[in-house]
Every structure is written in C-alpha cells, then in structure tokens.
Amino acid sequence: MNPNIKLPDQFLKQMEQIMPTHLSMTAFIDACKRPLRPSIRVNTLKISVAAFLERAEEKGWELEPVPWCSTGFWFKNSGEDDVRLGNTAEHLAGLFYIQEASSMMPVTALLHDQPELGHVLDMAAAPGSKTTQLAAAMENNGVLVANEFSSSRIKMLHANIRRCGVSNVAMTHFDARVFGGWLPESFDAILLDAPCSGEGTIRKDPAAMDNWSVGSTEEIAETQKDLIVSAFHALKPGGSMVYSTCTLNMTENQQVCHFLKETFGDAIEFEPLNNLFENASASATDDGFLHIFPQTYDCEGFFVARLKKNRSVGSKMVKKRMGKFPFTKAEKKDCQVISETLENNLGLSLPENTSIWLRDKEVWVFPKNIETMLSELKFDRIGFKLADTHKKGYRWQHEAIIALAKGIESSALEISALDAIEWYKGRDIRPSELVGKGEVIVCYRGQPIGMGKWVGSRVKNNLPRELVRDSNLFSQ
Structure with a gap:
C-alpha cells in the first residue's frame, strides 16, 4: 500500500454515488493505494508472441495474459534484478512496449470485428502506446494518422514509432478539433483517447489528483465534447470510433458520449462492448460502455466506448491554408x-x-x-x-x-551480448575473428539493432546519437 496517495473527500463521495452495487468502496480505495502490476505488450511487427514467450522464459520472466489483448501480459516478476525493463535488449530492439494493461483495451475495442482499414486516425497519440498497438494490429498496412497537440510529447511519439519499426504512420501536430472540418468523412476508424483528469492513473502517479476538483473535470469535459464532435465529423459513414479516457467520473465519460448522441440523434449508435473479452460484462454499463474501476481487473481505472456512424451528417470541409508540399x-x-x-x-x-x-x-x-x-x-x-x-x-x-530488416538478410551481422552493449553505448565494435567490407545490418539474437560499416576488422557505429545509452544496460 502507498500511504502517500490521497483521495479527495469530494472525489470519494462522487465515486460512491456511481459505484456499481457489486463493487465496494473499501476495495476501490485499497486498489487505488496498491502499486500497479507492471505490464507489457509484445510488438508483433518485430516478433511473434510465441517467440517472445520463449525469450521471456529464458530470462525467468513469469507472465500472465491480459484478457482483452492477445499480445498483452502482466509481470508476476520482472526477472531483472539490476536492469530496468526499458534497458533490456528486448525493449531496445522494439520487441515489446511497456504499456499499462487497461490502456490496451481501446485499440482492441476499435479493431474488434473490423475489416481491413485503409485510413485510421489516432487523435491524441503521444507517447505512442496505442499508435504502435494500432500499427502492429494493422500489420503496417493502410495509413495511420497519429496526431499530437503537445509539442513536448511529439519527440517521444516519434521515438517510439521508430523503435517499434512502424512504417505506416503519418504524424501531425494540431489541436484535434480541426479534423472534423479539415478532413470530413475521411477515416474508416478513429481512436480518441481524450485528454482527461486522469483519476484512474493514481496507482502509477500518486500526484495525479493533487489539483483535482469537480470544476476542473467539468472544464475538461467541454474540451472533450469539442473533440468527439470533431472526430464524428471526420469519420466515414459506416465507420466506428472509440472514445476512451483514463478517468472515472461520468462527466468526462458517459455524459460526453450522450452529448454526441443528443447532437446527432440516430446518426450515432452505441456499439456494446459487453462481450469484448471474458468477464467484460463486469464493467459494462447499460449503454454497453466499459467503465473500469481499478479493483475489477487490478489495473488502472479506464473508460471505453465504441460508437458507430450510421449515416452522413452533412459534414463540410472548411477552407485552410496549405503551404507548399516539399516532397x-x-x-x-x-x-x-x-x-x-x-x-x-x-x-x-x-x-x-x-x-x-x-x-x-x-x-x-x-x-x-x-x-x-x-x-x-x-x-x-x-x-x-x-x-x-x-x-x-x-x-x-x-x-x-x-522498419525493414528481419535479421535474415545477407548483410546481417550477428554480434555477442558484450558487443551489443558496446553498440548501444555508441562505440565501434570488433567482432571476434571477423573481417568484412561494406555496410552491414547489426543484429543481436536475430533482431536488427542498427547498421554499421566495416572498416578493416572494426564495424563503424552509425547509431543515432539520441539513441545512445551510457549505463545500466542489459547484461545478457
């Protein structure tokens, strides 16, 4: 338990009013104060789940499947005493993404029973967990427009896209309210993981609710309403969108969805998620939304709704200034x-x-x-x-x-763990008893980690400077 986590009295009163009868406030408070179970998602653009599980077993990682994501797993143990998961060879090579289990649910909900998608929009994409999950599920086909409004988060979004070998993403940097007017009825599917008050994240961030108030949630909800209307206009007739948040109050969740329904009437349909996965009904609302309290599945609090656009609502394109396209x-x-x-x-x-x-x-x-x-x-x-x-x-x-290499190319060069550590430190390597010429794809345990060039018996390191790690790297 974390004694530093403080839950405002007004928040607890609000939760007590909306808590389903089969859940208890005592269990809710206890769950909020428990540390989160670490969880990861296997990046199938790089490795199959079966092959990853073999690697995990070798490392002594005990994993438990996440029921709503076929590529998601909780850790029973990390298997790493001295090395953080983010500095393991598997993470550096993009084989997995460190992602909270509940945040895997929106993508599962969006892609459930969907045909092949040509154009998908992720309206609030950084840091990239759901963008990379979408790209992997799409197998890098179609195009995924990943938008992020926050300038400070764009760099992390790009870094995660690059590390995971994603090639079908086009990044934008706008207030997402523009999409409905700029690209009306253009996307087959849309994910709006909306900015929110973050009530569900307190297990990960004890300071998440330091500035919480009823007034702030109402203010945030007004922005969310603008965003969901924009998303609905940008969605093609017949397409589906998912609205999700990592918060728990109804003002930012159910009420935002009902606002959209009141605005567009029978043009919008709530698509029930009761059967999305085993025991999903334990979190289902009367409308078929998933309102996930942290004690139900021992994860972060979350809200997920899937909405279908039954017909056109007369969305019109607004005029915009376009600079010269430089390509x-x-x-x-x-x-x-x-x-x-x-x-x-x-x-x-x-x-x-x-x-x-x-x-x-x-x-x-x-x-x-x-x-x-x-x-x-x-x-x-x-x-x-x-x-x-x-x-x-x-x-x-x-x-x-x-993005392209599989580690089986004629130019692939397999290196040792010690050489791989040197490689990630930005240093040239000298593979034992080897001499070559030309460019090579440097691989560790069959996974491409960069490219170099033979200079005699030395392979010159071409790892981008921003990817160099100086310490605390994997030891095996």
Missing part, C-alpha cells in the same frame, strides 16, 4: 535505381504498400494510402527516411533498417 514522388526510373541499390547493398526490399518520395537529397518511404490526403493536411512526418543521397550512392538510415 516530389520519385520517377519510375529513380524508384528502380533506389530499390536495386537497397537490395544489392543490404538485401532489403520495400513493401508493396509503400511509395518513394524525394526532398532535396533525402529519400523517404510513404504509405501509399496517404497520397489522397497530401493536398488536404500538413504532416510533420510521413513514413520513414530511407536514405540521404551522396556522390557515391546512398547513405541508408537507421530508422529504415529498423
């Missing part, structure tokens, strides 16, 4: 040269659902589905950077290796 699509002959050189140098090929774009001396790979939106929205970053051109050819980029 040009590569000509067929350029595409052929780039693709052949990539294959000859590294044994890599580009996915069929991508296209090559050029900006000055830069070569980029975009998801093809983004092309219909290029004239309608300004993007901060699309896809991944493949290479810089120079007089002798191409300088391939780290993020391209992480």
Whole structure:
C-alpha cells in the first residue's frame, strides 16, 4: 500500500454515488493505494508472441495474459534484478512496449470485428502506446494518422514509432478539433483517447489528483465534447470510433458520449462492448460502455466506448491554408535505381504498400494510402527516411533498417551480448575473428539493432546519437 496517495473527500463521495452495487468502496480505495502490476505488450511487427514467450522464459520472466489483448501480459516478476525493463535488449530492439494493461483495451475495442482499414486516425497519440498497438494490429498496412497537440510529447511519439519499426504512420501536430472540418468523412476508424483528469492513473502517479476538483473535470469535459464532435465529423459513414479516457467520473465519460448522441440523434449508435473479452460484462454499463474501476481487473481505472456512424451528417470541409508540399514522388526510373541499390547493398526490399518520395537529397518511404490526403493536411512526418543521397550512392538510415530488416538478410551481422552493449553505448565494435567490407545490418539474437560499416576488422557505429545509452544496460 502507498500511504502517500490521497483521495479527495469530494472525489470519494462522487465515486460512491456511481459505484456499481457489486463493487465496494473499501476495495476501490485499497486498489487505488496498491502499486500497479507492471505490464507489457509484445510488438508483433518485430516478433511473434510465441517467440517472445520463449525469450521471456529464458530470462525467468513469469507472465500472465491480459484478457482483452492477445499480445498483452502482466509481470508476476520482472526477472531483472539490476536492469530496468526499458534497458533490456528486448525493449531496445522494439520487441515489446511497456504499456499499462487497461490502456490496451481501446485499440482492441476499435479493431474488434473490423475489416481491413485503409485510413485510421489516432487523435491524441503521444507517447505512442496505442499508435504502435494500432500499427502492429494493422500489420503496417493502410495509413495511420497519429496526431499530437503537445509539442513536448511529439519527440517521444516519434521515438517510439521508430523503435517499434512502424512504417505506416503519418504524424501531425494540431489541436484535434480541426479534423472534423479539415478532413470530413475521411477515416474508416478513429481512436480518441481524450485528454482527461486522469483519476484512474493514481496507482502509477500518486500526484495525479493533487489539483483535482469537480470544476476542473467539468472544464475538461467541454474540451472533450469539442473533440468527439470533431472526430464524428471526420469519420466515414459506416465507420466506428472509440472514445476512451483514463478517468472515472461520468462527466468526462458517459455524459460526453450522450452529448454526441443528443447532437446527432440516430446518426450515432452505441456499439456494446459487453462481450469484448471474458468477464467484460463486469464493467459494462447499460449503454454497453466499459467503465473500469481499478479493483475489477487490478489495473488502472479506464473508460471505453465504441460508437458507430450510421449515416452522413452533412459534414463540410472548411477552407485552410496549405503551404507548399516539399516532397516530389520519385520517377519510375529513380524508384528502380533506389530499390536495386537497397537490395544489392543490404538485401532489403520495400513493401508493396509503400511509395518513394524525394526532398532535396533525402529519400523517404510513404504509405501509399496517404497520397489522397497530401493536398488536404500538413504532416510533420510521413513514413520513414530511407536514405540521404551522396556522390557515391546512398547513405541508408537507421530508422529504415529498423522498419525493414528481419535479421535474415545477407548483410546481417550477428554480434555477442558484450558487443551489443558496446553498440548501444555508441562505440565501434570488433567482432571476434571477423573481417568484412561494406555496410552491414547489426543484429543481436536475430533482431536488427542498427547498421554499421566495416572498416578493416572494426564495424563503424552509425547509431543515432539520441539513441545512445551510457549505463545500466542489459547484461545478457
């Protein structure tokens, strides 16, 4: 128990009024004061669940499946006495994402019984847990527009997208209220994990409710209403959206959904989540929403609603200023040269659902589905950077290796644990008794971790400076 966690009396009174009869306030308070069970989600863009579980067993990790996410697991133990999970080899290679279990539920709800999706919007994407979960579930197909309004969180969003080998994301940086007018009826599915008062996060952050008040939740709800209306306008008729928060009060949850229903009438339908997973009914409301109190599944408090757009509501596109788009699509002959050189140098090929774009001396790979939106929205970053051109050819980029390589290429170089630690420290390595030439995809335990270049018996380290770790790295 954490004695430092303080729950405001007014908050407890509010919870007592809305708590379902089969739950008790004593259990609620006890759960709020218990530390969270650590949980992770396997990144299937990099490794299968079965292969990851073999790795986990080797490390002595005892894992328990998260019932609403086939790739999610709680830790019974971390298996690491001295090394934090974020500094393990598996995390650095993007094999898993450290993600609270309840936050995996919105993506599961959004993609449940969905056909293949061409255009998906994540309206409040940072730090990237749900964006990378969506991309993995989409198998990097289609296009996923990941928007984040907070400038301070954009860098972390990009870092997580890159680490996890995501290639179908286009990042934007807007107040998400613009999407309904800028891209009306454009998305097959939308996730609005809305900014909220964070009442459900107190187990992770004891200071989460230091500034809590009824007035602040009502103020936040007004922003949430603007966002959900924008999302509804941006959604295609027949499409579904998920509205979720990590808070517990009804003002920011049920009332926001009912506001949308009152605004658009029978154009909106609440899609029940009672059977989303085993025992989901324990958290289901009369409307089929999931209102998750922390004691029910021993996780963070959360709210998840799935809403369907039955018909068009006459959403109109507003005029906007578009700056000059700085990229040009590569000509067929350029595409052929780039693709052949990539294959000859590294044994890599580009996915069929991508296209090559050029900006000055830069070569980029975009998801093809983004092309219909290029004239309608300004993007901060699309896809991944493949290479810089120079007089002798191409300088391939780290993020391209992480997105494309599987560790089985002819240019793959398997290194030892000691060399891998040196690699993550930004140092050149000297694989024992090996000498080579040209560029190589550096791998540890079969997973690509970067690219280097032979200089005699030394492999020059090309790891981006911002990814260098100086201490407390994995030891096996």
